[in-house]
Amino acid sequence: MKIRYQNTQLWNECALVSIWNACRYWGLDYPVMGTKEYRLSCVEACAINGGAIGVSKQFRKYGIARVYGRYAFGWVKWNLPVEFSVFCHMGYHSVLAVDVRDDRVLLANYARDMTYWLDWDRLCGISNGRCRPAQFRKGIE
DSSP states (O other): OOOOOOOOOSSSOHHHHHHHHHHHHHTOOOOOTTSHHHHHHHHHTTOSSSOOOOOHHHHHHHTEEEEEOOSOHHHHHHSOSEEEEEEETTEEEEEEEEEEETTEEEEEEEETTEEEEEEHHHHHHHBOTTSOOEEEEESOO
């Protein structure tokens, strides 16, 4: 079954979208864009008028644990889904790697309205080297 990932945002909730896309990956519940629950989650995380800085409640709510890793293709391949902080035209942005094939990574919330295959070297080149990639693991430790 093909998973439909969220690849667009209403405000500045990219970090939340990565969490919710991890929920999709693991088959967990998640808020639907445009609903009251979605907006309230964005308000709680301060993602309406600025970058989402309060995401810890969402991790707890959906039972997702963040485990930091390293910039190694093999590590990413065996620890999907993995969040990356990438630099784009609007600053830093959270994307979620949901699959790997050859030397490419399939990213959710990187390209508008679609998942996107990006070369591993290119992903490393646009990633924030001061922020390690993080596995979003099902089940809080």
